[in-house]
Amino acid sequence: MVAGAWAIADVASMAGDTALSDTWRAYGNDLYERMEEHLYSQELNYWIDVVQGTNLRCEGRELIGMYPYRFDVGTNDTYIRGLEAGLTPEHFLTEFGPTTLEQTNPYYTAFKNSTNCCVWNGQSWPFSTSVYLQTLARLAREGLSDVATSEFFNQELEKYVLTNYKDGVPYTAESHFPTINMWSGDTSNHSEHYLHSTYFDNIFTNLLGVIPTFGDTLVLKPLVPSDWTHFAVENLPYHGTLLSMVWDQDGTHYGDCSAGFSIYSNGTKFHHQMDFQAVNVTLPFNTAEAAQRLAQQPQWQNILANPNSPHGLPAVTADWNLNVDGDNAPYPAWKMNDGLLWYDTTPDNRWTHNQSTVPYSSINITLPRPRKMRSLSLAIFADRERGGVVDCPDGIKVTDSRNRVVVFEKPWRDCVPNALNTVLFADPATVTAANKSTPESGFEIETDFLQVTLSDKLHYTTAVSEIQIWIAPNRGPRYELEDGLVGTFIGGFEGRATGMNGTIEHGGVTLGEGGWVEIADVRRSDSQAGRSGLTVTGGGRGTVEVGVNWLRNHTVSFDGATNKTVQVELLRGGNVVTVFQKRGRPFVDAVTVQ
Template identity: 30%
Template sequence: MCRDAALIGLAAGALGLPAAGAAQAAPAASPSGGRPVRMPLDVRALSRQRYGSDAGWYAANIPFVDLPDRTILDTYYYRWEAFKKHLRSTADGMLITEFLPSVSWEGANSTISAAVGHHLHEARWLRDRTVVEDTLAWWLGGGGNLRQYTSWIGQAVWADYEVSGDGRVPLAHSAALEADLEAWESHYDADMGLYWIAPVNDATEFTTSGLDIGDGWAGEAFRPTLNSYLFAGHQAVGRIAALAGDTVKAAAHAERAERLRARVQEKLWSPEFRHFTDRFGPQYPDRHGAFVSGPELAGFVPWYFGLPDARYDGAWRRLTDPDVFAGRHGLRTVPPSSPYYMVQHRTPGASPGECEWNGPSWPFQTSQVLTAMARLLDERPQAPVGRDDYVGLLRQYAAQQRKDRRPYITENLDPDTGEWIADFPDRSEHYNHSTFADLVLTGLLGVRPSAGDTLRIRPLVPAGWDHFALQNVSYHGRELSVVYDRDGSHYRLGVRGLCVWVDGRLVASGRPLSGTTVDLRRAPVRRPQELANRAFNHKGEGFPQASASSSGEGTGPAAAVDGRVWFDRTPVNRWVSAPDGARTVEFTVTAAEAVTVDRARIHYYDEGPGSEVRVPVGQRLQYADGDRWREVRVRPGSDRSPAANTATELLFAPVTAQRFRLVMTTGRGCRVALSDLELLGPRGGRAS
């Protein structure tokens, strides 16, 4: 039996979830040096309740919310937990993955471009800017294959700027965004004035166009998606040019965006379907320019970017029609009237079934449509749908993210039964292909980011709600909190109605639930450090090489240097020492050549009391100096004791060496496990 293991905090989630609406008022230090300002949410306590031993990262990074709706609330906190699992520490920085395990079609560093727009819309709300800036440097610095799939990365760069207020970032990537737009010119059709794409390269295989021609992998078409992405891309590059003072370039890209707007409305609107609809591309001369056989949910994507005029808004009536797109458990990608509806072409009769976009509810498009709907309701409140429709669909989307009554998301879902379809072990778990936090923050709670020095709050919450709270938000370099307390009795802050605090100072109170606008002068944004993980080895080939004094059955050292961190039992992502009774266990990383590092993050996996896999009772980090091992002398501020199921961080003066060794002391009868070991040092500079 394992004994003498260090006393540790409980694993994430083990403390249980707070009741919906629970809030603990906590004082926040006033930036002006005055008496503390009382805020409704105790961020540290809520973080411990939600995330257990890994609470520190969440308290330092994510916006915290309090809502009367338990389903939306629990899903919100779950999706941040799932998002964190997809942060991968690489030699190129902290990047975002789509799948947890590796898949055959991924690119370098396990990245896939299909959902990069979604990833950036979520990551822009993290207080630490590392993830956003590293991700943009990767995709726009030539590291990743940005055109493996379509994306709306240009719009996402501008959307991030609207939250951060830091113009340095879009200006640094302007040229790369412009080059990305120009690369799509090979897909331009002068007769149509539009761009074509094979749906599979639009991240949506087995759509109507492909099935119309009998090949779900083909079906090149002029699609509302790609053309809307490029419309928004030209808008973004034009706005960045204006930010730089280049009025000529700004006008040129604005003009190209308007031409695309006109063409999408003229060419892709189907009077028959009353919907923006695919038309066949030049690859099919006998069908070139003909509409495909039916509408798809993708036809709502133009509203995501504010492209359509109000005359097309009637299409939204079909979103909530149960005979068209509104399934009982989710939005359908095609209506039940389609001859292809829910027919499994790739894996007939199989469970799980493979990915097809002929009816299943996909979180990818559901979150696109909800983002579009929130924008529509903000810009044109007289639209055929209303806030109750938005909240109902958001709650449905939250409710579908369950398995065995616990929060969970995978690839796609049967909109009529609510059962997951593509849910493959060691592939689909916690699939990162959509947004949720951004929908809650910008849609439900109505924080509408902008490039100007104002903040607009336009909540879409139900009129019957008497309270909500939002805290721990970094916006334009300021600390933002938004609280609604109808009569002041819920949070007892001495204020009522819709209230806004900026840097702990109350700047608006007593405002109606319909919203408010406040002036907000931006502040400097802290630039993140540019760090490389010198232990990172993507697939266990070549260098750096990981080795250990022992390894348990079914595990190997390579699993602990792949940059992936999570503490779930499955999917398995860890090295575990052998059950040999050894009290000292060594884990060594050998680089191809000497590298310089000045910190380490050690992610110990611990299965808790009753298990033999426990956090070590002691640790030492060493580096090789010739034939001798020397101790790394940690600096103040380091985590001197090993911590379970969270990061143990060691800070030290820069050390240059080719080999590093972690020496762990186990409890009697215990084994140790590493989810990951990061050895971090300076990375090449970014454009500034």
């Protein structure tokens, strides 16, 4: 919160709003003073946990006490010496550490004394380690410590890399025993790929030293070991360009590169030096113009994703679901539009036609309202090359709500396994079962329903990880609330939910007790900031509050069908509008920017 307040102050200052900058700077400073008063142990010279409510002080070094420095909080010399004191084998350092609680603490245990996954009194957690490494890297880059040096950072990064393995292959679970090579939090079909460990940040930002900066410069402060003879980075997004970097010490490893260190922007070399040391160079383009070009690109929207799946709309169902025990299907159809996409066998996130008695299956897609679209994208899962029984479908047919065929391909020759396959719609008048649809550009249809029929290859079955429908963004002025995210999502774990307090019906949303609906990318016609009227179209009996960007709320009461307009402050670009139920069962249809 302290770092966030200071960052807001910096942005406000850049925008020329001195008063706002001063307000947030003072807020951050006040928070910091209270943080020092309540969360710092003078005895340990270290940040500690304090229990909310009782203010009970947890006296002892936890790895989380390393976090503030990474956010530019607690950076004076005294605090740095306090961080250094824990960087010994007696405190945090182990073979597969660091530990989350120092080993001298009476509550420390190298082995879990509970079957609960989330134990932080010693276990090594990749997420926690990643932030610890960010602090070490910052200290090493700035040369403020004789302990947290570049060599020490690389020692700890190597431990982190070796920890992220299982059975000799890369693997990240939840927690790891700090002294033995075994994961301690590793539940099947749940713990795999805990990539919140920000592995990539530690490689690109900390090891290779790509330091985010404002303006038209590129700054590198690498912590790469001196004995590295080569490495290459391709297409790293930075300030509206794709950067590639090649270090080839003697010019023999990469045949088409010169000896030394070269940097490319969109494939064109703009910097070269013989050694791999710190870099501070001017980029070969105007970053403000590049950012503006990116901002002007349409941000296409996947209108089929539903974070509330299997509840509400949009919805995906199928005429077959593998149901081994007759209770819960392990591969339900709603996984095809839950917004999650990967192609791993485990953890699974797919629907499959496996063990059906017929060689084809139909998938039904229902949207909240008719939408215009030109294509459909299917993420096809396949494990044939892993020794499994799933491969690309042999054929695909797509029909709309009028039972018109808009896609027919059999065989589906250009299907790519474990990839997102986009099929363009064809004019229904030109598609027959006798020939496949091969449009050069998608034919536009308007529908709230699609049926996808997939046929299996001989000896194989079919599986789909995700289905997506991408359309151009709605630029207003009217925004249909049934297109938004409906809440509240009550309970729920792995798809087993008890319900929602909002219902999409009659072209809008009826809100129950505590319900809400939220829609994003609401903007003025010129996309500029300013005060505007926001008309809420609704009905029923009840009261709602309308909030913009989770700031001030405006109360609107309905008594039958009506339009109510409130004055709101919209920010530049897209805004988030949330409608909260406060009384009764109001029906809300749309919001319109005046």
